[in-house]
Amino acid sequence: MPEFPSNNLVLGGLVACAVGVLGISYLLRRDRRKFTQVGVVSKLFVHPIKSCRGLEVSQAECVALGMRSDGVMDRSFLIVCPEGRFVSQRQQPSIALISPSLSEDKESVLVNAPGMPTLTVHLEDPKGPVYNIKLWRLMVEGEDCGQAASEWLSQYLGSPGYKLVRHSQRFKGKVFLEDSLWGSEGKRGERSAYQDLAQVNILSVASLDSLNSKLDKPVQIRNFRPNIVVEGTPAFYEDKWKYVRIGENILLRTTHLCGRCRQTTVDPDTGKFMENGDPLKTLKSYRMASPDDPYRNRYGAAPLFGTNLAIESFGCINLGDPVYASMV
Template sequence: MAAPLLLSDLYIYPVKSLGGIRLTEAQIEARGLRHDRRWLLVDEHNRFMTQRQTAAMAHLKVAPAYNGFLLSHQQRPELLPLYVPFTATPEKTLFVTIWDDMVFAWRAKPECDEWLSEALGQPCKLVYMSDMVRRDVEPEYNPEGQLVSFADGYPFLLIGQESLAELNTRLAEPVGMDRFRPNLVVSGGEPFAEDEWEQFQVGEATFRAVRACGRCVLTTINQHTAQKNTAGEPLRTLATYRTQGSKVMFGQNVTGPGQGILRLGDAVHIVSRKK
């Protein structure tokens, strides 16, 4: 008998492309989990920054703090941790570009920009997405009019624990789930079973798995050393059996109910499957 499906891990990433925080309980909001990817680093041209171009961002770790979080550099202890509140104030605003979207954002305090610019060795600014901003999920996959934060395109990313375990059987050096940056990790069932899900419930909250997530070079960056794998793993191995069209797929892009609470250990029930 197959193991029951359970929510086995729950993560938020307060700053896009920086370290995550593992939670035991999370509030669902219109743009995803509360505090997930509401902050963003932008360059001198106000364009979004990620580990794709700046692998050193993997060195910046995030820890929970009262009404906010602490940023620290795992290889530079002389840089004292920086406290960042979960929200910002609209004292200074600017327009920022993320993928094909341009949205207005609120600036962090100057000391945040200074700390991050020093930590990464290049000028950058930290900005916040307020509740007044409307950034939509891809229109062709979004009949419900769902919103998204500074995440790549969807409010949630889900991965099956067994899918990672199966991938690791094919790798010379196993990788952790942090390479793939999910919000929801589900255990039980068969590897890649989530590919078939459409509507599913986690606890009392109903979600929709919209489409598979195309993976990029970020998955090749060791989150402890910020070094790229010279052989292109695990992306290279994934490409041998998880390629659809021109993209390598791992995990599911998911939309949610806009409200509710998730807790580790919540039961997962499949309501409908993709046709």
């Protein structure tokens, strides 16, 4: 009687073939990438507290959870209201005036705002109570930064019960694949801190110039809170980038374009909504998803301005670094 291979051998062979096919597929996709220089890095921002003023830096490091400068992670702190929801400029435009900075010894974040004393928040884990907070479509964990931070925020915002929480190193972060809207664009192992989802946002100088040419009163790059600003590329060329390489080490993958909301209408210098509804109103007149965009329904009523990207390889970014893009 002829001998047949065991089920384990058959299964092993199938797995090996599948892995081989996937590996070849990956190599073919990688080989199709044609990187050309599209500009240089002209500005870098890290926003320690979500929705508050960012730090403009000369160098930043791309790590698993996003961008980091001098030990301060982008969007690693979050303001939470008394009802337990995260707070942004949409609800409290005055938090645009909350300005974090790094202490000289680089062990604390110093938080300032008009009419307020300086709040010192140590960067080491506070080991306070841990809360579960819904951040858009996913739950996140946040560790309480203490009573002093709570009292400072409550005084500034004029109501008791606000808290400042931070993303502890013990937390796994938001998992891209679990997001109900954009999870299909994620890859296994990708995660972020308190960013809306993807870890990095890129915007070009030319795109901002294009928008400002249509406005009665120009707006700032700070209205849009990008991490990386690229100079030397045509307006909205970043819409087409599938992969971005910065220098020799950093590789980023576009997950989706950035749908903009009411937060863009907060004047970052006054912490108040601009009465004319711009720049959002003007963006809606010419920057909506096209009818043939497969993601049009996901973007909904949000105009598109800037690009969200996932970090595929880690390293440092410096001002002036060349930026390369592949359209495939």
